[in-house]
Amino acid sequence: PQEHTLALIKPAAAKKHKDDIMQKVKEAGFTISKIKEEALTHEMATQFYKDHKGKPFFEHLVTCMTEGPSVVMILTKENAVEEWRQLMGPTDPEVAKVTSPESIRAQFAQDILSNAVHGSSNREHALESIECVFGEIDID
Ligand code: CMP
Known part of the structure; x- marks a missing residue:
């Protein structure tokens, strides 16, 4: 069965390495079901990373995620959540x-905060984050 995950190229990497990262996404066999370039608002980033609230790096993380446009995608593939995490x-x-x-992080990340890409950690988070960024949509 096909699975969806939310994948995001963080602002710094979107500026510098978008084409190289997209190339790796395609080579790995993901279908890009939706894609848009958009700067996350402070509110979206806070919602997105609500599980990290209270951690010492939280505000830095939100700043780093809102400093420019990200490339946000719904990736579709069998076992997409886990395979995107592997990639x-x-x-x-x-x-x-x-x-x-x-x-991707070995090749294109600057540091642990600005680490090139984000991906949902499980299927439940994937559905939540997809709705947070794309609203209620029919993916298929
Ligand atoms: P991401 O996959 O976007 O999910 C949460 C993010 O928090 C993570 O990637 C990192 O960018 C950031 N993060 C996690 N741990 C640390 C840490 N110890 N110091 C700074 N940033 C961190």
Whole structure:
């Protein structure tokens, strides 16, 4: 069965590495069911990362996510949530370079905060984030 996930190219990477990252998305066999370029509002970023509220880096994270346009996509594939996480690689690019050198974060992240891409951590979050960014839509 096909699954959907929300994938996002963060502002700094969207500026510098959009084409290279899109190339890797396509090579990995994802269908891009929806795509738009949009700067997240403070409110959207807060909702998006509500599970991280209270962490020391939370405000920095929201700032980094709202500083310019992101590329926001719904990616569709069998096992899309997990496969997109694999393609992103570990959160910290220094770890990614060691364990997953072919991953997007190993290749295009600046640091742990500005780590090139985001992806939903599970199917429930995927549905929530998709609605947060695209509203209530019929994906298929
Ligand atoms: P992301 O996949 O967007 O999900 C939450 C983000 O929080 C994560 O990528 C990182 O950018 C950021 N993050 C997680 N842990 C840390 C940390 N220890 N220091 C700074 N930023 C972090």
